[in-house]
Amino acid sequence: MSISAPTPRKSxxxxxxxxxxxxxxxxxxxxxxxxxxxxxxxxxxxxxxLRTALSNNRAMFSEPLSMLPVEPTLGAFQRVLGLQxxxxxxxEGGSVGNIAFGQYLINSxxxxxLITVFQVALSAMAAYAFALLEWRxxxxxFAIFLIALxxxxxxTLLPNFLLVRDLGLLNSYLGIALPAMFFSPFVxxxxxxxxxxxxxxxxxxxxxxxxxxxxxxRQIALPxxxxxxxxxxxxxxIFYWNDYLWPLLVGQTDESTLLTVGLGIFRSQxxxxxxxxxxxxxxxxxxxxxxxxxxxxxxxxxxxSIQSSGVK
Amino acid sequence: xxxxxxSAAPRRTKPTRPRRGxxxxxxxxxxxxxxxxxxxxxxxxxxxxxxxxxDYNLLSAPSWVGLENYQAIASDPVFWNSMVxxxxxxxxxITVQTIAALGLAVLLHRFTRSMVIRGVVMLPxxxxxxxxxxxxxxxxxYNLGLINSVLDAIGLDRxxxxxDANIAMTTIALVNVWRHLGYTxxxxxxxxQAIPKDVxxxxxxxxxxxxxxxRSITLPLLRPVLAFVLVVTVVGSFQIFDTIAxxxxxxxxxxxxxITYYIYDRAFTRFDFGYASAxxxxxxxxLAVIALVQMRVLRADQSDLEx
Numbered sequence: 001m002s003i004s005a006p007t008p009r010k011s012x013x014x015x016x017x018x019x020x021x022x023x024x025x026x027x028x029x030x031x032x033x034x035x036x037x038x039x040x041x042x043x044x045x046x047x048x049x050l051r052t053a054l055s056n057n058r059a060m061f062s063e064p065l066s067m068l069p070v071e072p073t074l075g076a077f078q079r080v081l082g083l084q085x086x087x088x089x090x091x092e093g094g095s096v097g098n099i100a101f102g103q104y105l106i107n108s109x110x111x112x113x114l115i116t117v118f119q120v121a122l123s124a125m126a127a128y129a130f131a132l133l134e135w136r137x138x139x140x141x142f143a144i145f146l147i148a149l150x151x152x153x154x155x156t157l158l159p160n161f162l163l164v165r166d167l168g169l170l171n172s173y174l175g176i177a178l179p180a181m182f183f184s185p186f187v188x189x190x191x192x193x194x195x196x197x198x199x200x201x202x203x204x205x206x207x208x209x210x211x212x213x214x215x216x217x218r219q220i221a222l223p224x225x226x227x228x229x230x231x232x233x234x235x236x237x238i239f240y241w242n243d244y245l246w247p248l249l250v251g252q253t254d255e256s257t258l259l260t261v262g263l264g265i266f267r268s269q270x271x272x273x274x275x276x277x278x279x280x281x282x283x284x285x286x287x288x289x290x291x292x293x294x295x296x297x298x299x300x301x302x303x304x305s306i307q308s309s310g311v312k
Numbered sequence: 313x314x315x316x317x318x319s320a321a322p323r324r325t326k327p328t329r330p331r332r333g334x335x336x337x338x339x340x341x342x343x344x345x346x347x348x349x350x351x352x353x354x355x356x357x358x359x360x361x362x363x364x365x366x367d368y369n370l371l372s373a374p375s376w377v378g379l380e381n382y383q384a385i386a387s388d389p390v391f392w393n394s395m396v397x398x399x400x401x402x403x404x405x406i407t408v409q410t411i412a413a414l415g416l417a418v419l420l421h422r423f424t425r426s427m428v429i430r431g432v433v434m435l436p437x438x439x440x441x442x443x444x445x446x447x448x449x450x451x452x453x454y455n456l457g458l459i460n461s462v463l464d465a466i467g468l469d470r471x472x473x474x475x476d477a478n479i480a481m482t483t484i485a486l487v488n489v490w491r492h493l494g495y496t497x498x499x500x501x502x503x504x505q506a507i508p509k510d511v512x513x514x515x516x517x518x519x520x521x522x523x524x525x526x527r528s529i530t531l532p533l534l535r536p537v538l539a540f541v542l543v544v545t546v547v548g549s550f551q552i553f554d555t556i557a558x559x560x561x562x563x564x565x566x567x568x569x570x571i572t573y574y575i576y577d578r579a580f581t582r583f584d585f586g587y588a589s590a591x592x593x594x595x596x597x598x599l600a601v602i603a604l605v606q607m608r609v610l611r612a613d614q615s616d617l618e619x
Contacts, residue, residue, distance in 0.1 A: 182345060242441065
């Protein structure tokens with residue numbers, strides 16, 4: 001992203017540099033009102049999840065307009081974590097299906113960590129070879145890798161399902177993770193740009209000192225791009241956390257069901273007449289809260305990397 | 313991920329003299345990636361194309377049927393319906409989302425540099441499709457959902473947002489506008505930040521008004537960013553699946569049976585892998601053509617600033 005010309009007056013607002021243009025008072029009122037409306041429309045559904053999850057599912061039906069939880073209870077959370085007795089679940093108008101979100105949470109954490117760690121580490125190695133090593137055919141091979149970025153995921157889905165089935169890995173952590181563990185064209189592309197920015201005189205000095213490529217990668221190049229490694233790791237973790245179709249096909253036992261898939265199952269088990277909305281929203285929150293936490297901690301990095309992906 | 317830098321042309325490294333001996337370390341560094349590319353990408357693509365010419369039900373070995381699947385697709389009313397409803401989804405989704413994001417980006421750029429506000433606006437994009445779909449499925453529920461309860465309370469008729477065949481696809485398109493608005497806004501926002509300030513100063517010296525400035529300066533200078541946004545979001549939009557899978561499941565009466573859902577349905581509820589593979593090839597071809605046409609029409613790789 002190009003940085004705008006140095007501005008004489010220091011911006012009062014932290015963040016990126018350029019000063020705000022002057023606006024008429026009317027314009028300011030209209031503008032800010034619109035922004036506040038968008039923020040409310042963005043946050044309200046999340047509040048409604050919380051309000052619903054903390055309500056008594058049976059009592060809630062008589063007060064659909066109540067802005068606060070109806071007969072507040074943690075019952076819905078206990079229910080989806082498998083901690084509520086059938087009698088209590090029925091008393092609260094909840095689903096009595098077999099739902100184990102505690103197990104799904106653990107599955108999601110393990111699978112997404114497994115994918116992220118391997119994918120980012122191995123993609124970083126590839127990105128290093130594309131950026132800082134000189135070899136014949138490099139640009140051609142890189143271009144072939146980028147093709148993978150353009151083919152829709154749907155297309156490799158069916159054959160990869162067959163492959164994982166033939167490997168005997170259906171309904172296992174490894175079956176869900178394996179196709180994504182070796183590389184991601186997006187991560188290779190992303191990290192290559194930052195490896196290209198590494199000052200070559202560091203590397204040439206290390207070569208003169210007799211350091212091998214592995215040592216140069218580990219001790220010189222990798223530390224320099226570490227901030228970008230952290231950013232892309234967070235983005236990829238969130239991406240796989242939210243993924244639905246692939247884990248739906250490959251992980252169908254309790255021991256391999258991820259949170260998104262568990263939510264889908266819960267939703268389809270819900271009877272047509274009196275759905276367990278409190279339970280569904282409690283499960284949804286369990287899937288969403290880890291992302292909220294990541295956003296609070298790393299929001300600035302995430303915003304920055306999304307913005308810079310648009311403009312180069 | 314759906315994010316991809318705008319200029320796909322690789323930034324050239326300085327043409328250094330090729331050093332002997334780096335091919336071997338390069339190969340070692342690339343070995344895992346090459347393995348993954350070959351086994352989980354290249355081979356599946358080849359196998360997918362092969363399967364599209366076969367009849368395969370997962371139980372017995374695939375049997376070669378030539379172009380039969382493709383001929384069947386050409387006269388499959390469910391396929392044509394899926395193309396129509398997918399297109400309907402894409403048009404509503406992309407139009408509303410792009411215009412709303414453009415407006416919001418201009419507003420944010422005009423009034424605030426707050427990272428917190430941008431973080432909040434982006435939040436829905438980071439939450440799972442499935443979660444977003446369920447929240448809106450609940451908010452828009454016919455009997456008990458908040459929206460219909462409010463409509464009822466103020467004396468209006470309830471709306472079958474997900475249950476009415478005429479409305480369901482529009483509802484799903486708008487739910488995904490809600491999820492993607494912040495992402496698209498951030499991309500456009502970054503484009504706005506990249507427009508040099510002196511262009512605006514020149515315009516205001518010339519006495520150009522707000523609307524005039526927006527139309528003659530902001531929009532043309534944003535064109536490369538908008539082109540990138542459109543290529544990425546349109547191709548992503550065509551692959552709508554999660555929201556449909558957890559809400560309408562293709563119904564009512566195929567009104568939301570989009571192409572990816574139809575592929576999933578043929579493959580995993582009817583175990584018709586040959587036919588589903590042929591549908592995938594058709595989808596991939598359509599997406600490739602759309603992306604190419606968009607790149608040509610929008611001249612996505614050129615900036616007006618450089619002319």
